[in-house]
Amino acid sequence: MSQFAATDFDAQAYFSNRPTYPDSFYNVLDRYHKGPRRLLVDVGCGPGVATFQLASRLNSFDEIVGTDISSTMVERARVCKRQKPDEFANVSFEVSSADDFTFLEADKANKHACDMITAVECAHWFKFNKFQKVAAENLRKGGTLAIWGYGGAFFPEFPKIDKLIMDLTYGENELGPYWDQPGRNYLKNLYQDLRLDETLFTDIEDEIFTETDVRSNEHVHTEPVPLFMSKFLTLDEYLGFVRTWSSYHTWKKNHPQTEDIGDQFVKRVLDVYPELSRTSRIQVCLKTFYKFARAM
Numbered sequence: 001m002s003q004f005a006a007t008d009f010d011a012q013a014y015f016s017n018r019p020t021y022p023d024s025f026y027n028v029l030d031r032y033h034k035g036p037r038r039l040l041v042d043v044g045c046g047p048g049v050a051t052f053q054l055a056s057r058l059n060s061f062d063e064i065v066g067t068d069i070s071s072t073m074v075e076r077a078r079v080c081k082r083q084k085p086d087e088f089a090n091v092s093f094e095v096s097s098a099d100d101f102t103f104l105e106a107d108k109a110n111k112h113a114c115d116m117i118t119a120v121e122c123a124h125w126f127k128f129n130k131f132q133k134v135a136a137e138n139l140r141k142g143g144t145l146a147i148w149g150y151g152g153a154f155f156p157e158f159p160k161i162d163k164l165i166m167d168l169t170y171g172e173n174e175l176g177p178y179w180d181q182p183g184r185n186y187l188k189n190l191y192q193d194l195r196l197d198e199t200l201f202t203d204i205e206d207e208i209f210t211e212t213d214v215r216s217n218e219h220v221h222t223e224p225v226p227l228f229m230s231k232f233l234t235l236d237e238y239l240g241f242v243r244t245w246s247s248y249h250t251w252k253k254n255h256p257q258t259e260d261i262g263d264q265f266v267k268r269v270l271d272v273y274p275e276l277s278r279t280s281r282i283q284v285c286l287k288t289f290y291k292f293a294r295a296m
Contacts, residue, residue, distance in 0.1 A: 017240040018049050019150065019229055019286065021120075026057035028226040032205070032292050033058075033144045039114050041138070042066045043098040043131075044122025048077030048091075054118065055091050061115070067096040067103065098126050099134040110137045112295075121149035124186035128194050136200040139295035145201060148290035150229055151190050153238075154211040156283050160272045162211070168242070168265045175261065178247035178254075190289040201293035208289045229286040235266050235278045 042051045045066030077093045094103040155161040170176040190208045239262045
């Protein structure tokens with residue numbers, strides 16, 4: 001996670017190349033939440049990808065605060081807000097860790113003042129048990145904790161790429177050694193190792209979506225998948241996403257003279273599927289997860 005806080009990390013590229021989340025998911029979150037909608041805090045917000053979506057899709061909240069430990073990310077989010085000051089007038093950003101709510105006024109911090117707390121594609125970097133306790137201290141009774149995100153990619157029409165991207169992501173001679181652990185393994189397992197504390201939360205919902213749901217008739221959902229993330233991208237566009245990874249940032253620093261590891265990956269894809277080119281548009285799906293809970 002320290003890579004994201006580095007002053008030379010490209011927050012603009014991160015904002016531009018990271019995926020967004022479907023309206024269908026925000027509709028599910030909107031229906032789950034009960035009670036007042038005064039204050040929403042989005043921890044680990046990065047450059048505000050989900051924060052701005054929350055402001056647009058859950059526009060009944062009076063105030064939305066995005067927090068991140070990286071001043072580089074927070075400044076990028078503030079720049080984005082300044083581009084649309086009227087649309088996001090109720091949104092602000094603070095530099096703060098996920099388990100520190102002292103950015104709130106003294107009469108609100110750790111006093112059950114929040115109606116919703118969200119953690120999007122970031123909770124694997126937290127001290128999860130501590131974060132849960134702090135979230136419970138800051139949510140009102142019945143307030144919503146919502147955690148969601150995505151793990152690895154899969155390619156429904158080109159399944160041989162699945163192994164190539166796994167090799168790139170976790171291979172010992174590729175990006176594997178450059179991930180912060182155990183956080184990355186939590187994400188790889190779609191947070192199934194991170195359990196919400198039933199002494200702090202109730203009405204827990206815990207859902208995952210994987211390639212099995214697409215490729216096996218035995219796992220067909222009877223209802224649409226709320227957090228189905230799929231997009232047609234060129235190989236170069238997908239590579240832009242890979243280059244936002246913290247592991248890629250570290251690998252690049254350690255191999256300034258080596259052929260770009262992302263370009264090496266694309267070459268392997270083209271070897272396996274010679275009918276493709278760097279500009280071929282292919283379907284990219286992401287394994288996803290979400291956890292909802294209400295504070296007790």
